[in-house]
Amino acid sequence: MKTIALIGQPNCGKSTLFNQIAGYKSLSANFPGATVEYTKGQTYINDELVEVVDLPGTYSLSWYDDAEKETVKALFSMDIDVIVNIIDASSLIRSIELTIELMSLSKPMVVALNMMDEAARKGIYIDIKKLENILGVKVVPIVAKKGKGVASLLKETMNAKPPLKRCVYSRGVEKYITKVSECISDNNVKTQWPTKLLAIKAIEGFKPCEEIVEATQPCRQALKEAKFALKEGLVIVQERHALCMDIFEAVARVKKPKKKNTEGVLDQYLLHPVFGYFFMFLIFFVIFYVVFNGGVPVENFIISIFDKIDGFIEQSLLQHKLLLAITKGVVDGVGAAFGIAFPYLLPFLFLISLLEDVGYLPRIGFLMDSLMHKMGIHGTSVIPFVSGYGCSVPAVMAVRILKGKKEKFISAFLASMVPCSARTTVIMGLVGYFLGYGYAILLYGFNIAVIFVSGVILKRLLPGINPEMIIDIPPYRLPTTKTLLLKTWHKVKDFVFLAVPMLIGGSVVLTLINYYHLDGYINQFFKPFLEGVLGLPAAVGVVLIFGILKKELTLLMLYQALGLSTLAAIPKVLTPHQMLTFTVFVMFYVPCLATIAAIKKEVGTKSALIITALSFFIASFLAFLVRFI
Amino acid sequence: MRLSDGEVGKSYMIKSIEGGCMAKDRLLKLGLIPGSIITLKRKAPLRGPLMVEINGNDVVVGRGISVKIIIEELA
Numbered sequence: 001m002k003t004i005a006l007i008g009q010p011n012c013g014k015s016t017l018f019n020q021i022a023g024y025k026s027l028s029a030n031f032p033g034a035t036v037e038y039t040k041g042q043t044y045i046n047d048e049l050v051e052v053v054d055l056p057g058t059y060s061l062s063w064y065d066d067a068e069k070e071t072v073k074a075l076f077s078m079d080i081d082v083i084v085n086i087i088d089a090s091s092l093i094r095s096i097e098l099t100i101e102l103m104s105l106s107k108p109m110v111v112a113l114n115m116m117d118e119a120a121r122k123g124i125y126i127d128i129k130k131l132e133n134i135l136g137v138k139v140v141p142i143v144a145k146k147g148k149g150v151a152s153l154l155k156e157t158m159n160a161k162p163p164l165k166r167c168v169y170s171r172g173v174e175k176y177i178t179k180v181s182e183c184i185s186d187n188n189v190k191t192q193w194p195t196k197l198l199a200i201k202a203i204e205g206f207k208p209c210e211e212i213v214e215a216t217q218p219c220r221q222a223l224k225e226a227k228f229a230l231k232e233g234l235v236i237v238q239e240r241h242a243l244c245m246d247i248f249e250a251v252a253r254v255k256k257p258k259k260k261n262t263e264g265v266l267d268q269y270l271l272h273p274v275f276g277y278f279f280m281f282l283i284f285f286v287i288f289y290v291v292f293n294g295g296v297p298v299e300n301f302i303i304s305i306f307d308k309i310d311g312f313i314e315q316s317l318l319q320h321k322l323l324l325a326i327t328k329g330v331v332d333g334v335g336a337a338f339g340i341a342f343p344y345l346l347p348f349l350f351l352i353s354l355l356e357d358v359g360y361l362p363r364i365g366f367l368m369d370s371l372m373h374k375m376g377i378h379g380t381s382v383i384p385f386v387s388g389y390g391c392s393v394p395a396v397m398a399v400r401i402l403k404g405k406k407e408k409f410i411s412a413f414l415a416s417m418v419p420c421s422a423r424t425t426v427i428m429g430l431v432g433y434f435l436g437y438g439y440a441i442l443l444y445g446f447n448i449a450v451i452f453v454s455g456v457i458l459k460r461l462l463p464g465i466n467p468e469m470i471i472d473i474p475p476y477r478l479p480t481t482k483t484l485l486l487k488t489w490h491k492v493k494d495f496v497f498l499a500v501p502m503l504i505g506g507s508v509v510l511t512l513i514n515y516y517h518l519d520g521y522i523n524q525f526f527k528p529f530l531e532g533v534l535g536l537p538a539a540v541g542v543v544l545i546f547g548i549l550k551k552e553l554t555l556l557m558l559y560q561a562l563g564l565s566t567l568a569a570i571p572k573v574l575t576p577h578q579m580l581t582f583t584v585f586v587m588f589y590v591p592c593l594a595t596i597a598a599i600k601k602e603v604g605t606k607s608a609l610i611i612t613a614l615s616f617f618i619a620s621f622l623a624f625l626v627r628f629i
Numbered sequence: 630m631r632l633s634d635g636e637v638g639k640s641y642m643i644k645s646i647e648g649g650c651m652a653k654d655r656l657l658k659l660g661l662i663p664g665s666i667i668t669l670k671r672k673a674p675l676r677g678p679l680m681v682e683i684n685g686n687d688v689v690v691g692r693g694i695s696v697k698i699i700i701e702e703l704a
Contacts, residue, residue, distance in 0.1 A: 122685065471689045
């Protein structure tokens with residue numbers, strides 16, 4: 001089976017094209033040993049089954065973040081038969097730099113010139129034949145969003161040939177590149193890179209390539225000379241850029257665009273130093289309002305269905321107590337997962353995907369960067385944070401849009417500390433109800449302060465660079481419903497596969513604890529910690545364990561565990577101080593199972609364990625402090 | 630002068646980029662190359678990032694990086 005790889009710069013419409021080709025049956029997969037994802041699918045071209053791989057966007061073959069690194073590694077290690085290079089026709093000059101690099105791989109290649117409609121709107125008209133002649137590669141104009149030209153692109157893909165030409169620099173520059181590349185081949189340097197490309201990247205100062213070349217003594221000298229002569233590679237970059245400009249000037253005619261610039265007008269409001277923040281809050285408010293007000297009835301409906309199933313199971317398995325307990329555990333686990341996924345996650349992810357595809361998310365990054373920077377993260381991390389007030393799972397999953405490892409870890413950690421709606425139930429139901437809402441608001445403020453301080457500490461402690469923002473702001477675009485739905489579906493599918501096993505497992509364990517009456521032992525086990533350190537009654541031990549499954553349970557089970565008949569009787573057993581201690585502990589301790597699963601997926605098992613352990617430690621420490629205040 | 634000192638709405642030519650190779654590499658890829666002309670479109674409040682236009686594309690760079698981009702005002 002032939003493998004076709006889609007490669008292009010970020011925001012060039014790669015995924016839209018992929019969805020047009022193989023959207024419905026696609027799978028997302030992780031690169032081996034990395035959390036970065038790519039999507040693959042299959043389709044028929046001329047009655048032949050082919051595999052299509054959608055690699056993460058990259059600006060060039062030297063990487064800046066994890067996603068780009070995996071793309072480049074995949075290009076070298078995967079068995080790719082044809083490269084489909086997608087170019088954004090509306091920003092041809094910049095996009096063509098990647099094409100020039102890809103051409104040096106000498107693999108069969110086709111260029112898909114996407115967004116021809118947008119280019120026309122900008123007043124750019126491209127002579128396809130001329131571009132084809134200059135590049136020596138087949139160029140197919142497409143509008144991926146509307147599926148225009150996709151059929152002929154696929155047809156060309158099957159007949160793709162390696163590029164006829166390659167990029168040649170000026171004689172003075174070529175002389176040094178050849179010197180280094182000849183040295184590489186003379187000394188049999190082991191590498192997956194084509195030698196000339198390796199030489200260019202090393203001269204440009206791209207570390208991994210530099211290291212390969214410098215490992216050989218004579219090449220180190222040649223590289224040093226080349227770098228000195230070519231101003232650390234800047235001359236190559238400038239020549240390549242000039243070449244792109246020349247190509248653009250040769251193939252494109254630019255006329256004055258007909259329509260007026262709506263983008264500038266939108267940006268005037270959305271990026272305004274004052275109104276920009278107002279609109280941002282408004283947009284998030286609307287999203288949360290829609291998701292959480294719309295979600296509650298749907299969740300109740302789903303829960304009522306699962307309650308009926310529960311009732312039915314209870315009746316039919318009355319004789320087999322153990323089997324009943326396990327089956328109930330499984331059903332409750334599935335119910336918990338669906339109770340989160342459909343009412344909250346699906347609409348939330350849909351709306352966030354909409355913001356992303358419209359082009360608003362990077363703009364939020366612009367607005368929020370200066371505050372977030374103090375915590376070692378980018379402006380874009382505001383999404384995981386704000387989402388956290390709804391549910392920690394989508395919040396952690398939103399970390400995916402971030403680039404660096406450190407940034408992802410910090411954001412996932414901090415996002416999991418934001419009190420989700422379930423923890424809000426505890427804060428409001430216990431502290432707000434019994435101690436007054438002033439205390440509840442105080443707790444929220446305390447939470448924000450702790451998150452901020454944790455961020456500042458993590459920024460200093462963790463190795464790795466603190467991200468400085470360099471992002472490309474895409475123009476506003478109207479996404480298609482199909483792309484949005486597919487994107488949302490992929491994310492929800494991920495969650496369902498991730499959370500359902502965790503929740504079922506956890507739920508079964510808990511029903512078994514109940515069945516074998518192990519609560520007493522658990523409480524006994526946690527007694528030294530709960531009574532000794534936190535000053536809480538030992539009976540809350542089992543409550544906190546259940547809280548890992550679903551945080552709302554901590555409040556519901558509290559009065560049962562304390563042997564009370566109603567929630568209102570809690571003040572008889574817990575002092576206000578104990579309530580506060582308990583709530584602070586619940587607010588910060590280990591996120592629920594589904595969240596842990598999401599963290600594991602986004603930042604890896606080790607980080608998930610660290611975050612779980614650290615949050616437990618922070619919760620204990622803070623609750624201990626509160627005890628003595 | 631440095632990009633961070635630039636005035637919103639004005640166009641400048643990039644003279645040179647100082648500092649780390651990682652960030653420099655990304656800037657070069659986005660078209661912020663010595664010799665190219667950029668327009669400073671806006672500055673985020675509270676010492677936030679800057680938005681510049683280059684070849685018709687908008688690029689946002691953090692304040693820390695903008696200090697390392699040396700520019701020259703166009704006559």
